[in-house]
Amino acid sequence: MDILDLVREAVENSVEAGASFIEVSVSMADGGGSVAVSDDGVLSVDGDPFERGCTTKGIGRGDGLSLIREASSGRCSLERWNGRTVLRFHVDDARLGEGLSSSLLPIFLFPAEIALTIDMAGRSMTLRTGELRDADAFPDRAGAIGRFREMVRQKEGEIYG
Amino acid sequence: MAKLSLSDLREIRVREERNLKKRDIHGRSVHVVVAMGTSGINAGAKLTLNALADEVEKKGLENVIITQTGSAAPNPEPVVEVYTPNEGLVVYGSVDKDTAVRIVDEHLAGGKVLEDKRIELKEGE
Numbered sequence: 093m094d095i096l097d098l099v100r101e102a103v104e105n106s107v108e109a110g111a112s113f114i115e116v117s118v119s120m121a122d123g124g125g126s127v128a129v130s131d132d133g134v135l136s137v138d139g140d141p142f143e144r145g146c147t148t149k150g151i152g153r154g155d156g157l158s159l160i161r162e163a164s165s166g167r168c169s170l171e172r173w174n175g176r177t178v179l180r181f182h183v184d185d186a187r188l189g190e191g192l193s194s195s196l197l198p199i200f201l202f203p204a205e206i207a208l209t210i211d212m213a214g215r216s217m218t219l220r221t222g223e224l225r226d227a228d229a230f231p232d233r234a235g236a237i238g239r240f241r242e243m244v245r246q247k248e249g250e251i252y253g
Numbered sequence: 254m255a256k257l258s259l260s261d262l263r264e265i266r267v268r269e270e271r272n273l274k275k276r277d278i279h280g281r282s283v284h285v286v287v288a289m290g291t292s293g294i295n296a297g298a299k300l301t302l303n304a305l306a307d308e309v310e311k312k313g314l315e316n317v318i319i320t321q322t323g324s325a326a327p328n329p330e331p332v333v334e335v336y337t338p339n340e341g342l343v344v345y346g347s348v349d350k351d352t353a354v355r356i357v358d359e360h361l362a363g364g365k366v367l368e369d370k371r372i373e374l375k376e377g378e
Contacts, residue, residue, distance in 0.1 A: 101291065104289075104290070104323065108323075159291055194299065194300075194303045195299070197302065197303060197306060198299060198302055201302075201319070201321050202321075231306060231319075233309070233315065233317065233319070234309050234310050234312070234313050234315050234317065235315070237306045237310040
């Protein structure tokens with residue numbers, strides 16, 4: 093499983109909760125992956141937030157967290173800490189999908205400030221919405237899409253060597 | 254995955270339009286929206302989104318802006334919505350990588366709607 097697909101679900105959940113700043117940490121080790129997603133959105137769910145369909149966002153919504161619970165075999169948590177909502181989960185059989193920029197593109201298209209760090213065997217890379225904007229590399233238009241892919245390729249070197 | 258009602262889709266559309274206004278979209282008259290969500294991803298929406306992005310990049314279509322939205326189930330996913338000044342809203346279903354390239358080449362660049370892939374949005378249960 094591409095763990096960044098689950099990260100996309102988590103980020104979507106944060107955006108739907110009204111978050112404007114989302115920090116994501118992905119740690120890959122021993123064939124598994126641990127993720128922490130912290131956001132400044134509102135946590136207002138009655139009941140188990142990982143239950144399918146449990147949401148305050150309307151009928152038919154709220155499946156993202158249930159998918160994360162399923163993928164993580166229940167090794168997940170959601171809590172408020174220091175005024176932020178923090179989602180954590182661990183997936184035993186996880187990988188980064190081939191072509192990192194293809195997995196990161198849908199994550200960074202969300203309308204929020206995102207800071208995403210990937211750590212692999214002690215090497216790490218970080219990508220921020222702000223630096224994409226500064227480099228005119230927000231990947232929603234011609235020109236910027238190419239710059240986005242190039243920026244991710246360069247950063248991939250920071251974790252793969 | 255989530256099944257959206259028409260009112261949900263309208264709400265998403267309004268929200269996306271609001272988000273677009275926050276960005277620098279001056280001079281960009283064509284809006285492409287890819288429905289993602291779990292069901293969309295399972296149907297290949299990530300490939301579709303990337304194929305659309307790469308083709309828009311390759312063609313240098315500077316009047317196009319690409320965004321994403323949530324699941325479009327129960328419609329045949331991946332679903333892609335295209336807004337243009339001339340044709341208004343056109344919705345495509347079962348958009349695989351090849352169809353994504355066709356949408357860019359024929360509709361966005363050529364102004365011709367792909368009637369064989371066009372769908373009417375169905376309301377979720």
